[in-house]
Amino acid sequence: MVGLHAGWTLSECESPAFDTTFYPNLEESGEFRNLTTLGWKMSMTQGGSLAMKIGLSNEYDSLASDDTEKNDFRYYLSQVWGL
Numbered sequence: 044m045v046g047l048h049a050g051w052t053l054s055e056c057e058s059p060a061f062d063t064t065f066y067p068n069l070e071e072s073g074e075f076r077n078l079t080t081l082g083w084k085m086s087m088t089q090g091g092s093l094a095m096k097i098g099l100s101n102e103y104d105s106l107a108s109d110d111t112e113k114n115d116f117r118y119y120l121s122q123v124w125g126l
Contacts (some may be wrong), residue, residue, distance in 0.1 A: 056086040068106070077103040083124065094123040 046064040053059070060082050068074035082098030102115040 057083070059083045071106075074105045075103075076105070077101075079103075092125050094125070096121045098124050 044064060044066055045114075048060070048062050049057060050060040061080070063077065063079040064114060065078040066078075068076075072090070078100070080098060080100040082096055084094050084096045087093045097120050098118065100117045100119070102117075103113055104115075105113060107113045
């Protein structure tokens with residue numbers, strides 16, 4: 044497994060983040076799974092305890108069965124509450 048996380052704080056209220064994780068198949072050469080997420084978090088309160096997060100995620104599986112797609116794109120909008 045190999046992964047990368049990159050985050051950036053633009054301001055007190057906004058921060059984008061990028062994550063990717065690569066899972067190679069050690070038994071079959073050339074087969075792998077990859078999870079990638081790109082998100083943007085925007086604070087809605089002064090302390091940052093309430094925020095909104097919008098993003099895109101992709102799951103790629105080279106061993107996906109014939110009746111499914113190898114790429115699975117998803118987008119999301121969520122409300123985040125931190126203590």
